[in-house]
Amino acid sequence: MKKITIGEAARQSGVKVPTVRYYESIGLLAAPSRSESNQRSFEPADISRLAFIRHARELGFEIEAIRTLLTLQDDPHQSCASADAIAKARLIEVEQRIRSLMALKAELEIMMDGCGHGRVDQCRVIEVLADHGQCTHPHH
Amino acid sequence: MKKITIGEAARQSGVKVPTVRYYESIGLLAAPSRSESNQRSFEPADISRLAFIRHARELGFEIEAIRTLLTLQDDPHQSCASADAIAKARLIEVEQRIRSLMALKAELEIMMDGCGHGRVDQCRVIEVLADHGQCTHPHH
DNA sequence: TCTTGCACCTCTAGTCGCTAGAGGATGTAG
DNA sequence: CTACATCCTCTAGCGACTAGAGGTGCAAGA
Incomplete structure (x- = not known):
């Protein structure tokens, strides 16, 4: 029985100390046992859980979604439908976000193209920002 | 001289009351004059400024960047280079964000494809989250 | 005239997901 | 034994708002 310190757990899971x-304070991770000197002592399962959380966060899932995904993981006999729904919702979100960012990109490019690099009073960047009517791209 | 109330200003600019x-409290918008009964009384120029801010926010510029853009707008004899640099930085950010979201989308799709819609213990969604090694897409 | 109801005012606290820092105890290496 | 790293708890801060409490002002209908 090796005791895993919080530093070690952080290193192995890629989550900062x-x-x-x-995560413990918000109940996403069960409070681990403590050493005599009150230091947290994690188990391998905790590392997996932390890695799970980290990966899900990287994929942009919110803490509450992750909480649900974790309870599903804890009870493997449940239907997979909730996990499916959460992932699908996230996929739709991501797709939407990509679309809106592409529109932004187009608008920013138009802005930059029009900039003669002179003085502000000839600057399309400022001008376009000031008057949305000049924004040729219909992103909204 | 018509007095523009905060509600009217909000309606015209699309910024909420x-x-x-x-915005006034953080000094992005000059404090407007007040009526006898202490109500804010805006001028047309304030509406333009609010619309400018709103449009810039929609494009994802941070408040501090907008603050700089506004000071540029206020002094039109300055060089346009700063505005240019801010817009360019934002464009690069947006492009990066699009790339990373595309990678996420791919990973989410792989996850969903593998889901047999059965029980959790056969669920690829949970499984992929739990073990990043299974994540075939090299987004990081 | 009353009263209803809306828009306005200020101020504080909450949101999300951490991150930084104070101030102190403990563990480890030389 | 002395550094120094790591751990502990607690509080406050980030950005860009948003929500709510508690109060004033104003116009229109009964």
């Missing part, structure tokens, strides 16, 4: 404590 | 007050 204060973030590990934060 | 509390947000207008917030």
Whole structure:
């Protein structure tokens, strides 16, 4: 029985030390046992859980969604439908976000193209921002 | 001389009432004059400024960037280079964000494809989240 | 005239997901 | 034994608002 310190847990899971404590404080991670000197002592399962959380966060899932995904993981006999729904919702979100960012990109490019690099009073960047009517791209 | 109330200013600029007050509080918008009964009384120029801010926010510029853009707008004899640089930085940010979201989308799609819609213990969604090694897409 | 109801005012606190820092205890290497 | 790293708890801060409490002012209908 090796005792895993919070630092080690952080290193292995890729989650930062204060973030590990934060996850414990919001109940995403069960409070681990403590050593005689009150230091947290994690188990391998905790590392997996932290890695799960980290990966899900990287994929942009919100903490509450992750909480649901974790309870599903904890009870493997449940239907997979909720996990499916959460992932699908996230996919739709991501697709929407990509579309809107592409529109932004187009608008920014138009802005930049029009900039003669002279003085502000000839600057399309400022001008376009000031008057949305000049914005040729219909992103909204 | 018509007096523009905060509600009217909000309606015309598309910025919400509390947000207008917030912008005033952080000095993005000059404090307008007040009526006898202490109500804010805006001028047309304030509406333009609010619309400018709103459009810039829609394009994802941060408040501090907008603050700089506004000072540029206020002094039209300055070089346009700063505005240019801010817009360019934003464009690069947006492009990066699009790339990373595309990678996420791919990973989410792989996850969903593998889901047999059965029970959690056969669910690829949970499984992929739990073990990043299974994530075939090299987005990081 | 009353009263209803809306728009306005200020101020504080909450949101999300951490991150930073204070101030102190403990563990480890030389 | 002395550094120094790591751990502990607690509080406050970030950005850009948003929500709510508690109060004033104003116009229109009964």
